[in-house]
Amino acid sequence: MRRVAITGLGGIAATGHNVPTLWAAWQAGQCGIAEIRNIPTERLGQRLAAEIPDFSAAVHFPQRRAASLDRVAQLALVVAREAMCDVAYDDLPPGRAGVVFAAGIGQETFDNSYRELYGEAANRLHPLTVPRIMPNAPASQIAMEFGLRGPCFAVASACASATHAIGLAFQMIRSGQLDLMVTGGSDASISVGFMKAWEALRVLSPDGCRPFSRDRNGLVIGEGAGCLVLESYDRATSRGAEIYGEVLGFGMSADASDLTAPDAAGAEAAMRMALQDGGLNANDIGYINAHGTGTRLNDRTETATILSVFGAHPPPVSSTKSMIGHCLCAGGALEILATVLALRDGVLPPTIGFHAPDPECALDCIPHQARRQQVTAALSNSFAFGGLNAVLAVGRA
Amino acid sequence: MSMDAAMTAGDTRTEDILRIIAKETGIDRERLVLEATVEQLGIASIDLTLAVFEIEKYFDIEVPLLAPSAASPAATGAEFNTVGDLVRHVIVAIDRRGAA
Numbered sequence: 001m002r003r004v005a006i007t008g009l010g011g012i013a014a015t016g017h018n019v020p021t022l023w024a025a026w027q028a029g030q031c032g033i034a035e036i037r038n039i040p041t042e043r044l045g046q047r048l049a050a051e052i053p054d055f056s057a058a059v060h061f062p063q064r065r066a067a068s069l070d071r072v073a074q075l076a077l078v079v080a081r082e083a084m085c086d087v088a089y090d091d092l093p094p095g096r097a098g099v100v101f102a103a104g105i106g107q108e109t110f111d112n113s114y115r116e117l118y119g120e121a122a123n124r125l126h127p128l129t130v131p132r133i134m135p136n137a138p139a140s141q142i143a144m145e146f147g148l149r150g151p152c153f154a155v156a157s158a159c160a161s162a163t164h165a166i167g168l169a170f171q172m173i174r175s176g177q178l179d180l181m182v183t184g185g186s187d188a189s190i191s192v193g194f195m196k197a198w199e200a201l202r203v204l205s206p207d208g209c210r211p212f213s214r215d216r217n218g219l220v221i222g223e224g225a226g227c228l229v230l231e232s233y234d235r236a237t238s239r240g241a242e243i244y245g246e247v248l249g250f251g252m253s254a255d256a257s258d259l260t261a262p263d264a265a266g267a268e269a270a271m272r273m274a275l276q277d278g279g280l281n282a283n284d285i286g287y288i289n290a291h292g293t294g295t296r297l298n299d300r301t302e303t304a305t306i307l308s309v310f311g312a313h314p315p316p317v318s319s320t321k322s323m324i325g326h327c328l329c330a331g332g333a334l335e336i337l338a339t340v341l342a343l344r345d346g347v348l349p350p351t352i353g354f355h356a357p358d359p360e361c362a363l364d365c366i367p368h369q370a371r372r373q374q375v376t377a378a379l380s381n382s383f384a385f386g387g388l389n390a391v392l393a394v395g396r397a
Numbered sequence: 398m399s400m401d402a403a404m405t406a407g408d409t410r411t412e413d414i415l416r417i418i419a420k421e422t423g424i425d426r427e428r429l430v431l432e433a434t435v436e437q438l439g440i441a442s443i444d445l446t447l448a449v450f451e452i453e454k455y456f457d458i459e460v461p462l463l464a465p466s467a468a469s470p471a472a473t474g475a476e477f478n479t480v481g482d483l484v485r486h487v488i489v490a491i492d493r494r495g496a497a
Contacts, residue, residue, distance in 0.1 A: 064423070124453070127446040
């Protein structure tokens with residue numbers, strides 16, 4: 001089986017419009033969570049989110065192109081362009097390069113069109129409503145942008161979507177089916193309708209995201225996108241590409257039990273599978289980027305899972321969500337990005353918002369400040385509603 | 398006024414329709430002669446759909462057209478191969494609204 005190199009990185013979230021600024025913000029422990037500004041908040045009970053400030057489609061797209069793209073696809077294209085900026089692929093035969101991306105519903109378009117239809121009694125909706133809303137829009141737009149004619153599809157597994165997408169892209173290159181894949185996820189769900197739906201689940205924090213902290217009280221929704229370019233290791237070295245890291249293993253499982261409550265056994269199966277798939281032992285792992293949502297139940301269950309897999313002395317664990325919120329379908333992509341950069345630079349990003357240890361979360365969660373520590377391999381966890389678990393193992397280049 | 402007379406150059410409705418088509422499709426107004434076919438002009442189906450949407454909004458009408466990609470024109474009874482066909486359908490819809 002072939003080795004799989006990471007040769008392109010792209011990212012955008014509340015604390016940065018590109019990888020260098022995001023990485024600097026993560027190392028600095030900068031918080032991107034604030035009062036919502038981009039949508040009307042009168043009807044919202046919870047008014048915190050991690051929005052991307054000052055994102056202007058007009059900076060990135062001509063007006064006609066922008067009109068065909070929901071914000072979710074705009075973000076996807078922005079990160080794909082960043083990831084592909086120094087990737088050479090013209091030499092590949094058609095069909096040897098493709099896209100697997102998290103499904104990204106055009107929430108802004110969805111919300112606006114239903115408001116027009118039901119709230120304002122509009123008789124017709126914009127003709128681009130469907131192409132903007134369709135969950136494969138980010139994947140399709142990326143394929144169109146770069147003329148990639150290989151497999152292209154969207155993966156829907158809620159908050160594990162991007163991790164599943166990256167895992168599938170990894171497997172397709174490792175097996176020799178393809179030579180290059182653009183993969184990751186994008187999410188732009190901060191709309192009034194969607195926020196009301198999250199409110200109804202009663203999992204949103206009224207005052208911040210504090211993963212693993214004793215006083216944590218829920219998650220905060222974020223928006224953003226992350227992109228990786230995966231390439232066969234041999235091809236990457238032969239073309240002299242900069243290699244940011246290596247995907248080593250991928251594990252996935254289903255809890256097949258509760259709809260929204262996590263299950264330690266299911267998560268543990270996925271973590272163990274990722275290790276085994278990558279030919280890794282638990283003591284090879286020097287860092288875990290947690291799912292770490294900041295809900296009481298997730299963090300407690302994830303801790304139990306990690307202790308079960310790693311024993312009494314697990315590696316340091318941190319939650320990127322403490323800084324950029326829960327970016328849902330994009331979360332796994334941004335978090336693997338943080339993990340790859342941590343390995344590359346030997347800096348483990350912190351968990352911010354941590355106030356007091358919780359006996360039920362007895363982990364070293366790298367509170368407050370980034371830590372300089374060389375690590376050769378790491379895991380990134382994503383656990384989704386619906387009981388879907390996905391874990392990636394990555395190694396330093 | 399006969400349909401042909403309505404479509405002659407200088408009719409303000411025809412001019413408005415052609416102006417909207419030019420804007421939405423990015424095709425030069427000069428190339429939008431009534432005989433030109435959608436295929437000759439290379440108009441993407443989604444652009445044509447956008448043009449019809451804007452025309453409907455502008456005249457406050459409904460044009461009973463399916464996108465060319467959706468069904469055979471014969472089945473819809475609303476054939477439009479040329480720019481002139483589209484203009485004719487729009488003018489019929491405007492007149493129908495006026496008569497209502």
